[in-house]
Amino acid sequence: MATLLEQISQIGVVPVIxxxxxxxxxxxxxxxxxxxxxxxxxxxxxAAGAAEAIRLMKDACPEMIVGAGTVLTTEQVDAACExxxxxxxxxxxxxELVAYCQQKQIIILPGCTTPTDYHAAYKAGLSxxxxxxxxxxxxxxxxxxxxxxxxxxxxxxxxxxxxxNLESYVKNPIIAACGGSYMVTADLINGxxxxxxxxxxxxxxxxxxxxxxx
Numbered sequence: 001m002a003t004l005l006e007q008i009s010q011i012g013v014v015p016v017i018x019x020x021x022x023x024x025x026x027x028x029x030x031x032x033x034x035x036x037x038x039x040x041x042x043x044x045x046x047a048a049g050a051a052e053a054i055r056l057m058k059d060a061c062p063e064m065i066v067g068a069g070t071v072l073t074t075e076q077v078d079a080a081c082e083x084x085x086x087x088x089x090x091x092x093x094x095x096e097l098v099a100y101c102q103q104k105q106i107i108i109l110p111g112c113t114t115p116t117d118y119h120a121a122y123k124a125g126l127s128x129x130x131x132x133x134x135x136x137x138x139x140x141x142x143x144x145x146x147x148x149x150x151x152x153x154x155x156x157x158x159x160x161x162x163x164x165n166l167e168s169y170v171k172n173p174i175i176a177a178c179g180g181s182y183m184v185t186a187d188l189i190n191g192x193x194x195x196x197x198x199x200x201x202x203x204x205x206x207x208x209x210x211x212x213x214x
Contacts, residue, residue, distance in 0.1 A: 004086060004107060005128050008040055008065060009154070009176040012208030013166070015184045015201075016042045016069055016158060019053040025189055026056035032194040033184075034061050036201025042089055042179060044069040045076050054083040067107075074100050081106060089130055089179075093117045098124050109156060113137040118150045128154045128176050135160025140169055147174050163203060171211035180204075 008014060015033060019025055033041060039061065043053045045068060057066050067087035068080035077088055077100055087107040090097055094110065101108035102124070111132040112118055121129055131143055134157035138145075143155055157169055158179030169178050183200035187193075 004065065005154075005176065008087075008156075011038055011040050011205070012170055012177050012212070013038055013183075013201075013204045014040050014042050014067075014156065014158075014177050014179045016044060016179045016181045017053070017184045017189075018044050018047045018181075018186070019049060019189065020047055020186075021190075022047075022049040022053035022056055025192065026053045027060035028192065028194055029184070029189060029197070030057040030061040030064055030066075032197040033201055034064060036183075036198040037205040038183075038201040039063060040065040040067075041184075042067050042069040042087075043085075045072070045080075046070045050076075051079040051083040054080060054085050058084040071097065073097075077101060077104065077106070091130075091132055093120055095120065095124070098126070113142070113146075115146070115149065118146060118153065122150065122152065127152065128156060130179070131155045131157040132179075133159030134169075135165075139165075140172060143174055144172070163200070163207065166204060166207050167211045170208050171214065 043050050054066050065086055068085040069089040071088050071090050088101050089109045091111045093112050098108055109130040112121055112129040154176035155174055156176050156179055161178045161180040162182045169175050188197050
């Protein structure tokens with residue numbers, strides 16, 4: 001598990017994807033992300049075909065790390081795992097889902113923004129948390145403040161991340177990676193603008209590289 005999280009952290013950005021037409025778009029999207037140096041995706045269960053999208057993306061690019069996002073039930077965890085998901089992301093902290101994923105030995109990144117969330121995650125033995133919604137919850141200032149009593153956590157902020165503020169997050173060692181949908185918007189996917197997606201991924205990877213070197 002640690003190795004997978006380390007691989008995600010090395011990439012530095014995690015596209016957060018909602019696919020309305022996985023049969024048409026999943027394989028092409030996976031290839032576009034990988035071509036841009038971002039072989040990772042969080043496929044959200046906000047769309048009905050999420051499990052199928054995960055399966056198709058893994059089939060198209062077996063080397064890709066694909067997880068499931070906006071997971072709210074144990075049934076969705078099961079569907080995601082059966083489709084080949086390698087990690088689970090939840091919008092909030094749900095003790096039942098955390099325990100269920102740990103029982104199934106799949107990584108779970110629960111949404112945490114309060115001391116209560118962090119404390120529950122600490123008691124559950126987690127090491128990486130999703131900070132959602134990041135910008136709306138206080139951004140990097142709050143993440144730093146939360147890190148004072150909870151220095152054991154790495155954080156994956158998601159929500160309001162863009163090319164404009166990506167550097168301000170990833171340059172901080174608290175940040176494992178940033179989740180974002182700016183490189184996989186509905187307009188880009190539905191318009192099948194694969195080259196634009198690849199270009200945004202390349203720009204993101206370069207921002208991460210420069211921020212971490214600096």
